[in-house]
């Protein structure tokens with residue numbers, strides 16, 4: 364099915380421009396505006412007295428693991444500094460309570476380590492800014508940032524906020540609406556506000572802003588595969604809670620060798636950035652990478668947005684689940700795809716990143732988020748193999764369909780729910796108890812545990828003379 368161009372007004376409700384009532388007082392009121400030179404300003408006004416404020420989203424860059432704000436943000440208010448303290452970027456002024464702070468920034472368009480790109484840059488000049496890059500929480504002192512846990516936000520440190528994008532004359536797409544120059548939302552709302560004039564294209568399965576710079580052959584692939592993929596996920600998993608999703612796909616250019624594909628899913632929105640020389644010409648591995656990436660990210664409309672994990676520590680269920688569902692989708696939609704390399708990578712990541720007596724649930728705190736993908740995938744491979752022994756034809760979709768149906772109402776799948784489903788799928792109480800230990804406490808010999816897990820459930824594998832676990836056809 365091809366994307367069909369439509370008038371934007373047919374898709375998106377026109378945002379009403381009502382006369383604004385007096386705004387509610389909030390702890391953090393920030394207005395973000397473009398300047399003529401391509402920089403932007405963020406004007407913070409604080410309604411709560413605090414000597415320091417930490418930015419909730421303080422990831423480091425993927426490329427060189429350094430804090431990104433130091434490269435792109437400048438504090439213009441005299442006496443106020445922006446410093447890295449512990450895992451957070453912190454605003455402070457020598458102990459005095461902050462009242463208002465002006466920051467000038469160049470939209471930061473590079474990939475961050477396991478976080479959303481602050482700004483998606485489209486090759487026609489359009490930009491989409493992530494709301495939560497402006498999310499900030501109060502601290503009792505700047506030094507208190509040293510001991511903050513890894514996943515602080517304005518819910519865990521209750522902080523009310525208002526985020527206003529003020530860009531007179533600019534067309535903005537936000538939250539399914541087209542708006543004229545102004546968006547008012549919260550700093551923790553988890554969305555991208557798109558500023559630009561690109562056409563919105565839509566199919567029954569999705570609506571999208573696709574960068575016109577993306578090479579034609581891959582645009583064609585996005586056109587053809589994505590609607591089929593979303594239809595397959597929905598057929599196998601039931602309807603997603605988020606309705607018809609929106610896709611922002613940006614082209615980052617061919618300056619770098621190879622291919623890079625990054626992005627993520629937020630409340631009914633998938634955003635992605637493609638770049639690299641290898642994307643310029645049709646290339647089968649790049650095509651399969653793009654299909655797998657789309658499979659993973661769109662799976663999150665179910666695994667994360669229809670049912671979510673209770674805590675970040677349990678996200679191995681969602682990330683490993685999305686990885687395997689992407690592989691199973693390829694098995695249906697592209698039967699010539701061989702998943703062995705991808706699945707072996709999951710095993711290697713898992714065993715490389717979870718050591719003796721290290722719980723999988725502690726991977727995020729240990730700074731090894733990739734372990735959630737690898738080990739989550741390994742555990743799900745075992746669950747589906749165990750299930751397939753009793754129900755030929757069952758796969759990861761079958762396993763997850765049951766978890767979703769059972770938990771759709773409260774919208775949460777806990778590790779206990781997952782382990783109960785594993786026990787049911789495998790009929791193996793002892794193996795389930797050991798799997799629980801792997802998740803919550805760690806096991807003495809992770810490689811021996813995974814070998815046993817595969818042997819007992821029937822995941823095809825062999826163990827080499829070097830002790831290395833090698834997957835067969837699964």
Ligand SMILES: [Zn+2]
Pocket residue numbers: 659660663681682685
């Ligand atoms: Zn994911």
